[in-house]
Amino acid sequence: xxxxxxxxxxxxxxxxxxxxxxxxxxxxxxxxxxxxxxxxxxxxxxxxxxxxxxxxxxxxxxxxxxxxxxxxxxxxxxxxxxxxxxxxxxxxxxxxxxxxxxxxxxxxxxxxxxxxxxxxxxxxxxxxxxxxxxxxxxxxxxxxxxxxxxxxxxxxxxxxxxxxxxxxxxxxxxxxxxxxxx
Numbered sequence: 001x002x003x004x005x006x007x008x009x010x011x012x013x014x015x016x017x018x019x020x021x022x023x024x025x026x027x028x029x030x031x032x033x034x035x036x037x038x039x040x041x042x043x044x045x046x047x048x049x050x051x052x053x054x055x056x057x058x059x060x061x062x063x064x065x066x067x068x069x070x071x072x073x074x075x076x077x078x079x080x081x082x083x084x085x086x087x088x089x090x091x092x093x094x095x096x097x098x099x100x101x102x103x104x105x106x107x108x109x110x111x112x113x114x115x116x117x118x119x120x121x122x123x124x125x126x127x128x129x130x131x132x133x134x135x136x137x138x139x140x141x142x143x144x145x146x147x148x149x150x151x152x153x154x155x156x157x158x159x160x161x162x163x164x165x166x167x168x169x170x171x172x173x174x175x176x177x178x179x180x181x182x
Contacts, residue, residue, distance in 0.1 A: 010118040012049050012057060014110045015082050021107045024084040025099055035104025038066060044109050045073050048119030056081035059110075060119055063102040065093075074102050080110075 025032050038044075047061035057080055062073040079088040089098040110116065 011115045012052055012118070013115055014080070014113075015057065016080055016084075016107065016110055018108075018111045020084045021104070021111060024087060024107065025104060028099070031099045031101055031104045034101035035108055038063065038101050038105035039108045041066075043069070044105060046119070047106055047109060048117045050119055056086070057116075059106075059116065061102075061106045063091075063105060066101075076102060076106055078103070078106060 043064040045062040051058040059078040061076040
């Protein structure tokens with residue numbers, strides 16, 4: 001990797017340090033502690049830059065909700081440069097502050113990894129033609145049987161016992177074996 005700027009066309013060096021993050025957060029310790037917890041929990045889904053100029057870098061990020069990780073992640077927009085006083089930070093969370101834990105978690109991530117990849121509109125959440133219900137279901141856990149990589153086998157016999165019946169029969173045999181052995 002080239003330490004002078006970008007290593008390839010779609011990577012960009014992030015112009016911030018941990019000192020910048022501390023200066024940005026200020027005297028309040030809470031956003032730093034909570035942001036560290038979000039970062040350590042691995043709740044940052046993705047982060048990348050969308051636009052760059054000579055003075056700043058526009059970043060977009062998605063961070064899982066701490067209280068509802070299965071719901072749609074928070075969307076963040078970060079405009080950073082070398083002077084933290086000119087940073088513009090926005091998060092879709094209810095906190096409504098530019099120093100929320102999700103923003104601080106992203107800043108800590110950016111300090112850890114000096115480079116970010118370019119994020120296009122197809123890399124981020126795509127919503128054309130999708131209902132809101134389908135959007136929220138994307139982040140929910142699914143049973144293994146519903147995953148696209150699992151092959152679905154048709155039932156060979158329509159009168160075959162179902163899984164619950166088989167488990168009940170096996171459990172009854174185990175109980176009978178223990179009673180007979182005692």
